Structure formats: structure tokens, C-alpha cells
Amino acid sequence: MSDVGQQGGRQDGRREPTRFGHTELPREQEEALRRAVRLAWVTIGFLVTAVVAVYVTMGSSQAMKAAWAEDLLSFIPPISFLVALHLTRKPPSPRHPYGHHRSIGVGHLVAGTSLVIMGTFLVWDSGSGLLKAEHPPIGVMEVGGHVVWSGWLMIAALAYTAVPPVLLGRAKMPLAEKLHDRVLYADADMNKADWMTAVGGIVGIVGVGVGWWWADAAAALFISGSILRDGVGNVRTAVTALMDARATTVDGKEVHPLVGRVDALLRGLPWVAEAGSRVRDEGHVFHVEGFVVPIGAPPSLEELAQARDALVALDWKVQDAVVVPCAELPDELLPGVGDEREDAPARGHDAG
Known part of the structure; x- marks a missing residue:
């Protein structure tokens, strides 16, 4: 059970307030925090199924490989959020007189840096495949005694990964703003854009199916560029906050x-x-x-x-x-x- 769920332990029977360090949260933020924790765990559970589905069906497709890598990277923000949340609940100490709130910034930076590293690698990998004019073979599989083009299974897996992240992202965004949590905001922002990854991958697979050999690598390059863009944006915002810039809104665009x-x-x-x-x-x-x-x-x-x-x-x-x-x-x-x-x-x- 998370720290947020462990609130009842007072001998007088009253519920312990939810805190960030020694800051007691108002009821609205407390409820937002509880919901954000639940959504983080739901996201992790969904990603487990999505990673398995894409891995089983990806074959030699570069677009599927890039989509699988993005799904793996999507674990980082919700896990970073849960770890940072645990740390921020610790009260100030002689060694940390300001408390442990900077763990949010550290988690944000870790998530952004991971995206930049993986995005850079995937851009190079998919770009080199496009330049080399690699033709990805998409064969057939036997499913229930029937021979099925593997592309249909890839499309089904990508379609499965398209809708839930968008719904999760839309649910997390207002919670991130209420809690002023940049890790949660980055997670929500990535989730809202995940449909483009799925659609890009589907277009690449369909393109290969109709004979466009370059469509798979082009789709992979699109997905990789999206990962890299998200990473660069998150690293920039995280570094700015950690360098004690003037306080801004959770998206880092305006003075708070x-x-x-x-x-x-x-x-x-x-x-x-x-x-x-x-x-x-x-x-x-x-x-x-x-x-x-x-x-x-x-x-x-x-x-x-x-x-x-x-x-x-x-x-x-x-x-x-x-x-x-x-x-x-x-x-x-x-x-x-x-x-x-x-x-x-x-x-x-x-x-x-």
C-alpha cells in the first residue's frame, strides 16, 4: 500500500492529514493526490500488457520496435512519480533543511534524460535503415489454424495501445496542475500524444503491406522524433527548475x-x-x-x-x-x- 493510503493510525480515531514534508494538503489536493496515485498504478498495469502485446507481434518492423521502446520508456514517469512522492513526504532534517521536495525535479530530469538518450538512438537507428533502403519482411503467422498476415496482428497491437494512454493523460493533466507536479505533468503530456505513435506505426505497417518499403522506417523515424522532442522539452524544464529559476506554472511556460x-x-x-x-x-x-x-x-x-x-x-x-x-x-x-x-x-x- 502506498504512503497516501496509510492515513488512519491516530489513537483518537481521526484521519491523519496528507502532507508533503510538513505541508498539510487541503482536501482538494489530497483527493487529487489519491487519484493521481491510482492512475499511476493503472498506467503501469496497462503498460505491462502493452509491452507484451507489441513485443510478441513486432517481428522485424522498425516502427514496431520504436513503439515498443516508447512503451518501455513510458514506465519511467509513473514510477518516478511514485518514488518522488514517497520521498517528498519525508519532513525536513538537519541534512535536508528544505525537505526532500527536489526529488520531483530529479525524477523529472531522469525521465527526460532517458527519453533523450533513447530517442537519439532510435532516430539514428531508423534513419540509417531508411538511408540503407532496408526492406522489412512482414510474413504470415498461423493463428487458430488460420494463416494470417503478421501485419494485421501488429496493427491490432498498436490499436490496443492507442486509446487508453490518451484517456489516462487527460485524467492526469488537471491533477498535475492542482498538485504542481511536473513529473505527473510530463507523464500526462506523453500519454496524450501516444495515439500519434500508434497511428504512425499503423500507417507504416499498412504502407509496407501495399508495397512501400520505406513506410516502416519513416514511421519509426516519426515515432523516434516524437520521443526525442518530449525528452528535450522535459530536460529543459527540469534543468531550469533545478537551477532555481523563478517559479513558473507546471508546464514551465509562464511565471506562476x-x-x-x-x-x-x-x-x-x-x-x-x-x-x-x-x-x-x-x-x-x-x-x-x-x-x-x-x-x-x-x-x-x-x-x-x-x-x-x-x-x-x-x-x-x-x-x-x-x-x-x-x-x-x-x-x-x-x-x-x-x-x-x-x-x-x-x-x-x-x-x-
Whole structure:
């Protein structure tokens, strides 16, 4: 049983809350997490059957080999998600004072790197086959006493692998956004595009059947290119997050709206003249460093504590925050924010 399922153990009979480190999840995110775990296990179970079906029928087809390789690689994201989830539940320790949330980024990078390596190999393999004008033989098999063209079995296997991943991907995508989980998002994004792999493979097999010897290698090259593209995109997003870039949405395309809300909250404090922040994405959660220029006298410890508590209460993703009073905003610590600081409150209120 997963960690998420082991919630009842309190002597007073109440259910233990689900946590990322010491961050307690709201009910909506808790339910999303439970469903995401179930979908990860369903995905793994489906992939076992898909890998077997494609392997048994692939013969010497390059397109089938590429589809089989993609199915094998598809194990990595859901397994990475489950392993990273287990690690993120560990509380901070003296050795890991920020907790273990970076395991999400590490899992994302591992999945992306695997895709790049395998995609590069398959592009070379299928491309060389196309250049060498290799003619893949697709023979016949005896099934139930009847002689059947092997291509039909290949097409049936590919058709079987086409629909379930798309449905799983569509189910995972909103959960990834609610949990701010990039491994789950990468898994969902790959699943949604898997139908193209199946259709490309089917077109290649049919092409060979009608005498187009190049169709199989061309389909394999298409599938390989899709794998490589997914890998490059995931590696780029994972590396950017691990290098402490400003927090972005789960797809890595836009600044996270919570950044604007943080700045707006700090500027709205009655004793603050000017404020700015650095928001670091730790995985599921964010770490906020707020810099404030007070009006007149320095703030009291109570005012600083209230400001910090307000930041933590702003959103469940704000796992921890520090508020630093200063005479002026440290531009060297907040590079390039100039005009953006003026726009952030508006974006924050819109997002809220």
C-alpha cells in the first residue's frame, strides 16, 4: 500500500492529514493526490500488457520496435512519480533543511534524460535503415489454424495501445496542475500524444503491406522524433527548475501567478513602503524570500511574524517564507524585476 493510503493510525480515531514534508494538503489536493496515485498504478498495469502485446507481434518492423521502446520508456514517469512522492513526504532534517521536495525535479530530469538518450538512438537507428533502403519482411503467422498476415496482428497491437494512454493523460493533466507536479505533468503530456505513435506505426505497417518499403522506417523515424522532442522539452524544464529559476506554472511556460500574489500581499501591509520577493520552486511547494522597505521605524518582531504567517497562509504551495526588512530593495538579489514589480500586483489580483 502506498504512503497516501496509510492515513488512519491516530489513537483518537481521526484521519491523519496528507502532507508533503510538513505541508498539510487541503482536501482538494489530497483527493487529487489519491487519484493521481491510482492512475499511476493503472498506467503501469496497462503498460505491462502493452509491452507484451507489441513485443510478441513486432517481428522485424522498425516502427514496431520504436513503439515498443516508447512503451518501455513510458514506465519511467509513473514510477518516478511514485518514488518522488514517497520521498517528498519525508519532513525536513538537519541534512535536508528544505525537505526532500527536489526529488520531483530529479525524477523529472531522469525521465527526460532517458527519453533523450533513447530517442537519439532510435532516430539514428531508423534513419540509417531508411538511408540503407532496408526492406522489412512482414510474413504470415498461423493463428487458430488460420494463416494470417503478421501485419494485421501488429496493427491490432498498436490499436490496443492507442486509446487508453490518451484517456489516462487527460485524467492526469488537471491533477498535475492542482498538485504542481511536473513529473505527473510530463507523464500526462506523453500519454496524450501516444495515439500519434500508434497511428504512425499503423500507417507504416499498412504502407509496407501495399508495397512501400520505406513506410516502416519513416514511421519509426516519426515515432523516434516524437520521443526525442518530449525528452528535450522535459530536460529543459527540469534543468531550469533545478537551477532555481523563478517559479513558473507546471508546464514551465509562464511565471506562476502566486509570485504576483506574494508581492501584492507584501506591498499591501500597512507598514511597508516597497516590497519584492524571490520565489523558488522546490517541487510541489515554493520557498518565498520577501524583502520589504518599511515606512519609518523598523518593523517589530510581531509585525514580521504576522507578515510571514500571512505569506504561508496565502496558498498551500507556500511551504516556508522569510521576510527581510531592508533600507532599499536589493536589486542585486532581485535582478531584472524593475518594471515587473509594478505589474506583479495586477497579475496577482487577477490570478487570485
